[in-house]
Amino acid sequence: MLNIFKYEFKMYLKSILIWSITFVTITVLLMAFYPTFGNDVAMVDKLLANYPKELLQAFGMGGALSLATVPGYYAFVFAFLQLFIAIQAANYGFSVLSVEERELTADYLMSKPVSRKEILVAKFGATFLTLCITNAFIWLSTLGTVKWFSDGKPYDLSKILLVLLTIVIFQLLFLSIGMFVSVLMRKVRSVLSFSLALAFGTYILNSVRAIVGGKLLGYFSPFYYFDPSPILEKGSLNLALLTLSGFVIIASLTATYTLYIRRDIYSL
DSSP: OOHHHHHHHHHHHHHHHHHHHHHHHHHHHHHTTTTHEEETTTHHHHHHHTHHHHHHHHHOOOOOSSSSHHHHHHHHHHHHHHHHHHHHHHHHHHHTTTTTHTTOOOHHHHHSOOOOOHHHHHHHHHHHHHHHHHHHHHHHHHHHHHHHTTTTTOOOOHHHHHHHHHHHHHHHHHHHHHHHHHHHHSSOOOOHHHHHHEEEHHHHHHHHHHOOSSSSSSGGGGHHHTOHHHHHHSSSOOHHHHHHHHHHHHHHHHHHHHHHHHSOOOOO
């Protein structure tokens, strides 16, 4: 099992580098614009007042926090980051258990003296470690850029740390859902198509919810569970949504395990 873990993690090294550079670049580029917004609060608020409220809500800017404040601006930055975090986690979820079937190497893997349970645990462990490493780069780039580009404006670091703590749960949601859907299907032919569909589909659901109001659509979108604006405003997480997140993750992983150890593996 350890050899499978090492092999899987080694296969992710290039992906870790690419995604880490992507997250750091996005964070630095977006936060670098903050001093321009923060220098004139009245001008920014007046500018945003000209846009429809529904449009601002769809892009995560409809909260009480002003875009000219550090928390308000970071809520916008983090909402943008979340989309890429979802794509990465979903991509790993759809790929981690389907790659052998897609590349017709399942026979070789199954011939090894390891159980399917051990294969599943090793693959999940390597994938989760990969997500944790890229998560660490998001933390470092966020804490560094917020400090460098805050332009002396006040902000509550504990609230930003609370937002960052939600990333690992957010990643697990998309990873576990992706894994569950992949074992439901006979063969995942295009991992990227599925991961983009899941990430953008749930993002659009949350945007529509923000426009039309209500909570029903939000329950189908992890973006609603960890909307950065309310977290940065209140400095707390929604306990009900946090509990729901845990339930979805556990249910998805349990169902994935049950289906994977029983399924007929597609091969040559």
